[in-house]
């Protein structure tokens with residue numbers, strides 16, 4: 483731990499890549515752990531364009547339920563450390579797979595939400611963005627408030643492509659990152675793993691935080707086994723308030 487703390491004080495450009503695991507201690511279930519089910523459905527069966535095409539009402543009900551869970555959740559000590567990092571490191575970026583908005587609620591501003599945000603919807607016809615707030619929807623499925631067409635969650639579903647412009651900006655930051663944290667991601671979604679690998683091949687020192695080994699563990703420089711809400715505050719202790 484002391485060696486790692488020293489490394490933190492010596493580097494200036496840092497990226498943090500987060501997945502569902504960092505929000506687990508805030509009470510938001512991960513997709514692949516216990517609680518990854520809703521009714522009889524697995525998350526992977528609902529977070530797809532095919533599921534939405536087949537049954538938009540069902541998919542919207544699931545998102546309405548999950549948005550309610552996210553609205554009640556609060557950032558945990560791991561999010562708080564990631565917030566402190568933003569003002570400590572001269573160059574800093576959070577790249578999150580999470581759609582729960584907890585990094586923003588913790589105060590982070592330098593952030594790309596590469597899978598979208600559960601509090602936003604967009605029209606399937608005119609691309610109008612709709613802000614959803616914390617309350618349950620009055621009408622399901624949601625309709626666009628501009629043109630009346632079907633609206634969908636502003637989320638990158640399994641099998642869909644990412645926003646190319648956001649990816650470019652992530653990769654250009656990662657090309658010269660000195661340190662990268664990979665926190666609470668299972669490594670089963672390929673884009674985030676490729677981002678971490680890219681940073682590592684460009685010379686970044688990689689620190690993974692997860693209770694379990696993942697495909698990132700194979701190439702990480704340091705694997706800190708444990709819960710993000712416990713490991714990160716220990717690592718950050720004595721570095722900044």
Ligand code: NAD
Nearest residue numbers: 501502503512513514579580581582597666667668709710
């Ligand atoms: P995942 O559900 O596949 O895996 C979660 C990972 O977190 C696992 O490796 C697990 O070991 C680890 N983990 C569990 N508890 C932890 C803790 N306390 N501290 C640190 N790590 C912990 O998640 P994923 O790889 O992020 O992929 C699923 C996709 O589903 C994401 O890309 C995301 O878009 C979406 N998702 C988002 C949320 C959210 O916004 N909170 C929640 C579930 C799923």
Ligand code: ZN
Nearest residue numbers: 605608626629
């Ligand atoms: Zn519209």
